[in-house]
Amino acid sequence: MLLIARQIKAARALLGWEQYDLANRSGVAISTIRRLEGFKDRPLCAHIETLTKIRRAFEAAGIEFLENPGPGVRLCAQPMIDP
Numbered sequence: 001m002l003l004i005a006r007q008i009k010a011a012r013a014l015l016g017w018e019q020y021d022l023a024n025r026s027g028v029a030i031s032t033i034r035r036l037e038g039f040k041d042r043p044l045c046a047h048i049e050t051l052t053k054i055r056r057a058f059e060a061a062g063i064e065f066l067e068n069p070g071p072g073v074r075l076c077a078q079p080m081i082d083p
């Protein structure tokens with residue numbers, strides 16, 4: 001599944017995370033997160049390892065990425081870590 005910038009921003013909002021929180025939890029540079037969030041609704045252009053780190057950080061905090069009917073996110077009841 002491809003991620004889009006709106007999903008990253010929405011996931012951060014659900015968790016109350018700033019960009020630096022995502023950077024710390026994912027191990028991805030904050031400058032990279034800023035760049036990726038600038039992509040708007042286009043698929044993100046980044047190394048698969050970078051996107052995997054971001055996705056895993058969100059999933060560990062309880063975010064579920066949705067595909068249908070369109071790209072989205074939701075907060076699950078039981079996160080693996082405290083947000």
